[in-house]
Amino acid sequence: MTDKAPSRVLVWQWGRFGGAPRFATLLAEGLSGLPGVDVTLSLSRGAEILREGSPPRCDLLVDTYSNLAGFLARVATAPVALPGLIRRIRKLRPDIAICAQPGPLDLLMAAALRWLRIPFFVLVHDADAHPGDGFPMQMWLQRTLCRQAYAVAALTTHVGDRLRDQKLAGTPGRPLIRLRHPPMRYAFTPPRDGEAGTFRLLSFGRLLPYKGLDLLVASLKLLGSRPGLSVRVVGFGPESRELAELRGLAGVTVENRWVPETEVGALFSWADAVVLPYREASQSGVAAVALAAHRYVVATNVGGLSEQLGGEPLAILCEPDAASIANGLRCVLDSRPCAKGPPRQDAEDGWREIGQSLLDQTGALLRTDSPSR
Numbered sequence: 001m002t003d004k005a006p007s008r009v010l011v012w013q014w015g016r017f018g019g020a021p022r023f024a025t026l027l028a029e030g031l032s033g034l035p036g037v038d039v040t041l042s043l044s045r046g047a048e049i050l051r052e053g054s055p056p057r058c059d060l061l062v063d064t065y066s067n068l069a070g071f072l073a074r075v076a077t078a079p080v081a082l083p084g085l086i087r088r089i090r091k092l093r094p095d096i097a098i099c100a101q102p103g104p105l106d107l108l109m110a111a112a113l114r115w116l117r118i119p120f121f122v123l124v125h126d127a128d129a130h131p132g133d134g135f136p137m138q139m140w141l142q143r144t145l146c147r148q149a150y151a152v153a154a155l156t157t158h159v160g161d162r163l164r165d166q167k168l169a170g171t172p173g174r175p176l177i178r179l180r181h182p183p184m185r186y187a188f189t190p191p192r193d194g195e196a197g198t199f200r201l202l203s204f205g206r207l208l209p210y211k212g213l214d215l216l217v218a219s220l221k222l223l224g225s226r227p228g229l230s231v232r233v234v235g236f237g238p239e240s241r242e243l244a245e246l247r248g249l250a251g252v253t254v255e256n257r258w259v260p261e262t263e264v265g266a267l268f269s270w271a272d273a274v275v276l277p278y279r280e281a282s283q284s285g286v287a288a289v290a291l292a293a294h295r296y297v298v299a300t301n302v303g304g305l306s307e308q309l310g311g312e313p314l315a316i317l318c319e320p321d322a323a324s325i326a327n328g329l330r331c332v333l334d335s336r337p338c339a340k341g342p343p344r345q346d347a348e349d350g351w352r353e354i355g356q357s358l359l360d361q362t363g364a365l366l367r368t369d370s371p372s373r
Helices: 020-032 068-076 078-092 106-115 138-148 157-165 213-223 241-247 261-270 285-292 305-309 322-334 347-368
Strands: 008-013 038-044 060-062 096-099 120-124 151-154 176-178 199-204 229-235 252-256 273-276 296-300 315-318
Touching (some): 008 020, 008 060, 020 347, 068 078, 078 106, 096 106, 106 138, 151 347, 176 347, 199 322, 213 241, 213 322, 241 252, 261 285, 273 285, 296 322, 315 322
Parallel strands (some): 008 096, 120 151, 199 229, 229 252, 273 296
């Protein structure tokens, strides 16, 4: 194995919707901002982020699928597609490859990389599936991918510990890389100076039970009617009793819909604060967006959220019960704080830092590796 630090890096993420392709794009941008590093980004040809006004540069577009039938067809034809993928990667000559977030077709990329003897690393966001979230066989595919990886990375100690428990990382044959989730950049407007008697609270994300919709209902009821308080609950999920109860509360609107990436920046720009009443969490992409937008975050102290938000001046951590969340909301409502200043300028620095940390840790592993690996 070479004693040089990796200088040619392939970053891939083959999801089509949501924040995963953006995470990969920002990671690639952070790596490319480092001196002497050449980065290739690989996305699905159908990735939503490629339809934005300023799409990222992507030198390895891959056809994936648009429905279950398409996925099954891609799996069935994987042996036929593999030689072409190998040829395309060989031309790029990467030293290492990084899976920015696992997806259903990653074993095809893993097979190509193993054929070319290119070490790859997997960045795991969730070590366990959240109730009602994900897709069939998600965790089996992810764990199979991790077992083939050179090393596995986690964004919080909470996730890292679970990967150790599952024997997927932290073993002599598969080290654990520790990273920290940077703020997620979108197109934001600065926080408002504040209109007397008004406050805008946002709950954003999948509308599933583990997101604590019942805790949000109960905490808003304890908070009581607040003139000028507007609450938007925005996301996609099955209709539920909790959503019906939220619709019945004064000042609360529920938008049960898929939010395209092009709307995320405007949605967080609308808010003065973001509430995350989660019952469990690995870490939170929603929190990462809120911090990048320079908005207050009221979140429960569960999973990896304390590690992600601890020390953040705009974050208030609460216990996962209605009374504690209501008290956290009172802190931002009664003092009417305004997060002065523009959206965080250190968001870009955070992606360079995670890129540098990845290169430092992967380079150290490659340099100390035994010749037999």
